Amino acid sequence: MSPHRAAHRPRSGRVLTRVVAGALLVALLVVGGTAFRVWQVARADDRRPVDIAVVLGAAQYHGKPSDVLEARLNQALKLYRAGLVEYVVTVGGRQSGDAFTEAQAGKKWLGENGVPAERVVEVDVGEDTLGSMQAVADLAADRGWDSALIVSDPWHSLRARTMANDFGLESWTSPARSGPVVQTREFQFKYIARETAALLYYRLTHAPAELTGDGLG
Numbered sequence: 001m002s003p004h005r006a007a008h009r010p011r012s013g014r015v016l017t018r019v020v021a022g023a024l025l026v027a028l029l030v031v032g033g034t035a036f037r038v039w040q041v042a043r044a045d046d047r048r049p050v051d052i053a054v055v056l057g058a059a060q061y062h063g064k065p066s067d068v069l070e071a072r073l074n075q076a077l078k079l080y081r082a083g084l085v086e087y088v089v090t091v092g093g094r095q096s097g098d099a100f101t102e103a104q105a106g107k108k109w110l111g112e113n114g115v116p117a118e119r120v121v122e123v124d125v126g127e128d129t130l131g132s133m134q135a136v137a138d139l140a141a142d143r144g145w146d147s148a149l150i151v152s153d154p155w156h157s158l159r160a161r162t163m164a165n166d167f168g169l170e171s172w173t174s175p176a177r178s179g180p181v182v183q184t185r186e187f188q189f190k191y192i193a194r195e196t197a198a199l200l201y202y203r204l205t206h207a208p209a210e211l212t213g214d215g216l217g
Contacts, residue, residue, distance in 0.1 A: 035196040042154030046172035051145035053085040056152040057092020057102030071176040076151045091123045091132045128208035137167035149174045155191035159199045
């Protein structure tokens with residue numbers, strides 16, 4: 001074997017190692033940067049006067065919102081009482097065997113807490129965030145609504161806002177600060193990790209992440 005060929009192999013190996021290391025570094029930066037944005041947006045409340053507050057769905061039981069959904073509804077109620085929104089849009093379909101949709105349960109709760117029925121609009125579709133935001137954007141276009149505050153859990157805010165903006169609805173976030181998903185650091189870390197993966201998946205595929213059962217799909 002010639003000295004030239006023997007020297008070529010180690011050099012090629014070093015180049016490959018550098019390429020792999022560079023690719024891993026870029027991947028870590030992308031994942032880390034996305035996780036930081038999820039955390040950063042989760043900490044912000046960008047409330048301002050807009051056309052609608054959009055309450056993303058979560059579980060309900062025979063018309064009674066779960067703790068997660070009630071926390072979101074309570075946040076939307078505060079926005080409405082502060083005069084920041086003209087309408088509240090409740091979102092979410094029904095599971096098999098349910099008598100109420102998540103949207104109906106939300107409207108019922110808001111009505112019981114003083115919001116006039118004509119100021120609450122139900123969107124009884126959407127098994128995941130992407131489907132929900134598409135339906136809301138279609139409704140907004142029909143009604144002439146241009147702007148929205150997305151009301152969900154803090155960690156879910158960035159992905160939901162990204163989808164709404166992608167559908168042409170100018171959106172900001174005003175997340176719920178109570179409820180089971182914001183009570184412990186363990187839950188916070190879990191949901192930040194899930195939302196980071198889900199947002200990256202959405203940006204790559206423009207498809208829902210199918211995280212069912214907690215309104216984070």
